[in-house]
Amino acid sequence: MCTACTGSACCSCDGTGKYRRGASSGPVEIKIATWTANTDQIALLQSFVDEFAEKEGIEIQAQFESIDFGEYNTKLSLELQGSEAPDVFWVLETSAPAFIQSGLLAELDEALAEYNPDDFSAKAMELWQKDGKTYAVPFSTSPFFILYNADLFAAAGIATPEELAAEGNWNWDTFREASKAVKDATGVWGYQTVDGGGYDVRILHNLCPIIRSYGGDAWTSDGQILINTPESVAAVQLFHDMVYVDGSVVPPGDQSNFFAGAAAMTAAQVSRVSNLAEADFAWGVAPMPAGPMGDVPIIGQAGIGAYSKGDNVEIAKKLVAYMTSESCVARMAGIWPPARKSVLESPDFLASQPLLTEEQMDAAVGSSIETGRVLPSHVMYPQIEVESRIVWDRLWTPNADVQAVLDGVADVYAKYIN
Numbered sequence: 001m002c003t004a005c006t007g008s009a010c011c012s013c014d015g016t017g018k019y020r021r022g023a024s025s026g027p028v029e030i031k032i033a034t035w036t037a038n039t040d041q042i043a044l045l046q047s048f049v050d051e052f053a054e055k056e057g058i059e060i061q062a063q064f065e066s067i068d069f070g071e072y073n074t075k076l077s078l079e080l081q082g083s084e085a086p087d088v089f090w091v092l093e094t095s096a097p098a099f100i101q102s103g104l105l106a107e108l109d110e111a112l113a114e115y116n117p118d119d120f121s122a123k124a125m126e127l128w129q130k131d132g133k134t135y136a137v138p139f140s141t142s143p144f145f146i147l148y149n150a151d152l153f154a155a156a157g158i159a160t161p162e163e164l165a166a167e168g169n170w171n172w173d174t175f176r177e178a179s180k181a182v183k184d185a186t187g188v189w190g191y192q193t194v195d196g197g198g199y200d201v202r203i204l205h206n207l208c209p210i211i212r213s214y215g216g217d218a219w220t221s222d223g224q225i226l227i228n229t230p231e232s233v234a235a236v237q238l239f240h241d242m243v244y245v246d247g248s249v250v251p252p253g254d255q256s257n258f259f260a261g262a263a264a265m266t267a268a269q270v271s272r273v274s275n276l277a278e279a280d281f282a283w284g285v286a287p288m289p290a291g292p293m294g295d296v297p298i299i300g301q302a303g304i305g306a307y308s309k310g311d312n313v314e315i316a317k318k319l320v321a322y323m324t325s326e327s328c329v330a331r332m333a334g335i336w337p338p339a340r341k342s343v344l345e346s347p348d349f350l351a352s353q354p355l356l357t358e359e360q361m362d363a364a365v366g367s368s369i370e371t372g373r374v375l376p377s378h379v380m381y382p383q384i385e386v387e388s389r390i391v392w393d394r395l396w397t398p399n400a401d402v403q404a405v406l407d408g409v410a411d412v413y414a415k416y417i418n
Contacts, residue, residue, distance in 0.1 A: 027059035028312055030319065033076055033089035037066040040274070041335060045323070052322040058315075070201040073382055080104050085307050087316040088323075091136050093301040094204075096127045097379040105135040106308040111321035112137070119326065124339035127377060128303050136305035137324040140336030142269040143297045143368035144194065144209060146175075146289070150282040152264040153178070156185035161265065161286035165363075172210060172238060175265075175289040179248035182264040189256055190248035192263035195272075199252040203392055204375050206267070209298045210235040213291025218376045218413070225413045228406040235291070236395070237402045244398040252396045269300055270365055271335045273355050285356065285364045297372035302336070337365055344369065380416040388412040 030049070036042065042064050053060040065086060067075050073095055079085050091099055099105050109117070112134060120137070128136045146161050153160045158181050164170040179190025193199065198206030204218060211217060216232030219225045226232055243249045250256045250263055258266035259275045267288070276283055287295055304323060306316035322328065329338040334352035343349055350358040350366060378384060391408040394400060 027061040031086040033086035035069045087310045091303040105305040111317040115325040136303035138339040140302040145364035171290045180246045183248040189263040192250040192258045192266040194267040212296040228410040297368035299372035
């Protein structure tokens with residue numbers, strides 16, 4: 001039996017190590033779960049499936065399932081326990097240890113061997129490996145940066161984030177001042193949290209850049225809980241004051257969108273830049289602001305894996321390996337910055353996003369990949385996220401006691417981490 005054969009009666013080896021699906025059985029059905037609904041991005045992923053099918057000499061019918069980011073982990077987990085499980089799926093960095101521990105991810109090293117696995121950055125692969133085995137591959141290692149509406153900054157008569165960064169004066173204090181100045185001068189919100197989810201599903205994406213640049217953190221890899229330290233409290237207090245004292249941040253429940261011109265700044269990744277292709281305002285990019293500990297970029301990392309208990313697990317493993325090959329990664333680089341060294345070090349990488357200049361790509365993306373850190377993760381992260389969000393919700397009132405709320409969050413973290 002060939003290595004790719006699933007053992008079903010409709011599979012037959014052709015003597016080359018590949019397999020051929022019998023004509024009477026139709027194409028192999030592969031379900032792929034993601035959290036993107038962007039048609040161009042889905043089309044790119046579909047092209048990889050088509051290339052892989054041609055390479056293997058088989059026919060594949062791919063079904064892409066786009067799950068809303070806010071419910072991705074919950075819905076995916078339910079599907080993996082039932083009859084609607086995807087064969088291939090994206091994995092959030094925060095949940096990587098939980099998915100590996102659960103045994104739901106197939107081991108990929110044999111499939112990856114064909115595509116120069118040594119090309120992957122060892123640092124980028126750490127989260128996706130256990131006991132020397134690889135269970136998912138990071139297809140995106142994407143720093144967060146600031147997108148800004150240059151027209152609103154001009155209307156407010158203040159320096160842009162890019163100009164402040166060039167002066168060495170781009171920090172959380174000047175970020176706060178700029179947000180308030182724009183709101184006071186134009187009536188438009190100064191800042192929208194990442195994807196508008198900074199009060200719930202994106203709370204750590206929103207707060208960790210501030211917290212870490214102040215010297216705090218949520219928790220550390222060795223089990224220290226730092227979310228309620230003085231440094232973390234000072235950082236969260238700054239953001240809370242922007243929302244409820246300055247009134248400069250899009251508040252909870254308000255749907256105002258930076259990409260529609262309804263906020264002067266937002267935190268984003270390079271995959272969001274395409275939303276500005278037809279923007280009717282001038283815009284620019286800048287690094288995340290610095291704090292007392294400097295600029296500590298947050299890397300949003302996403303992996304892709306194969307369901308270990310699927311009907312087409314061998315095909316799925318090979319498909320994951322192909323989709324993260326150098327050829328495919330190079331074509332994704334302008335959307336999802338890769339973990340392959342050969343692509344990152346290529347001159348073409350800085351030119352891979354047509355809406356950004358090479359200088360912008362280097363300042364906001366390239367340099368941050370080397371210095372950035374992923375969000376904290378844990379094998380119990382799904383439970384941590386659900387329980388801590390109930391406590392975080394207490395923060396979003398004008399008179400919230402920030403220290404008390406973060407003490408409560410720390411108690412939740414301690415329940416699982418220690």
